[in-house]
Amino acid sequence: MLVVAGAATGGAFGVLLAGPILALLVVLLAPFVAKLVLGMLASRRRGAFAEQLDDSLQLLASGLRAGHSLLRAIDAVSADSPAPTSEEFTRVINETRLGRDVGESLDDTAQRMDSDDFRWVAQAIAIHREVGGNLAEVLDQVGHTIRERSQIRGQVKALSAEGRISALVLMVLPFGLGGFLLVASPGYMDKFTQSPLGFMLMGVAALLLITGGLWLRKVVSFKF
Incomplete structure (x- = not known):
């Protein structure tokens, strides 16, 4: 609806400024410009989530070591982390309160953020729920791998x-x-x-x- 409204507004200004041909051009270009802008905003949000993931895993592992349940540890991360991590983890908590499985919520978060790193976290949590074990230690190992990937990503970005x-x-x-x-x-x-x-x-x-x-x-x- 925002794209349609923007295209209509731009078309109206095009008619007033230069006639129907410019208006038609603006209307045709509006969806492409909107997709480009939306892609840039989504990429920026996903990049911020990826940069905050290491700190989020450390908070999550610390909460588990302190004796909190998984949901309580996720809730603590949502309260102490900046956006967009806080928003995504708050959504996980809200979905689980409405009866959704926490594993499905984490998988959807990984899909929204298009993050392979967070998919590993979701898989580690899913495996822990089935077979047990020390989830905090597993998250530490996953966090170490993520830190190494982030270092390589920074080097490539610089180059x-x-x-x-x-x-x-x-x-x-x-x-x-x-x-x-x-x-x-x-x-x-x-x-x-x-x-x-x-x-x-x-x-x-x-x-x-x-x-x-x-x-x-x-x-x-x-x-x-």
Whole structure:
């Protein structure tokens, strides 16, 4: 509904500013822009969850060593951790209070966060519930593995920083150059808004820019 409302609003402004062709272009591009923005926000949230996971496991293991039950330890983590970990663990607690199995809630959390590390945690908890054992020690071992993976992830991120900066410069350059031309020579780009061919060229340029941005994002993104 937000995407539809945004597309309708942008289309209305497009009609007022330059006519129906620009409005149609805005309406067609709105879903792609919304998907791109939503993907960036989701990736940022998942990244924050992954960075907080090590501390969360330490809190969870400490709670278990102190004699708390699993649910009580998860509740303590939800109270002491920052977002988004606190929000996700609070959701697990609320779902279990409504009668859902804690293992299913943890699996769904791992799926929402797209976290292989947290899938290991959920599997370790599920195995412990079936066969028993020292869950705190198991979580410590899982946490140690996660810390090593995080270290490697940080090294790869540092090595790929140049590629990400290059991608950002290439994405911003067309807008910066267009803004400079509008200021330095206001009439230079009028033909783009005075004929159907100009709007068509702007649409093709926008499509190529989005395609190139997605391709560059894929090149500098690594999955662990």
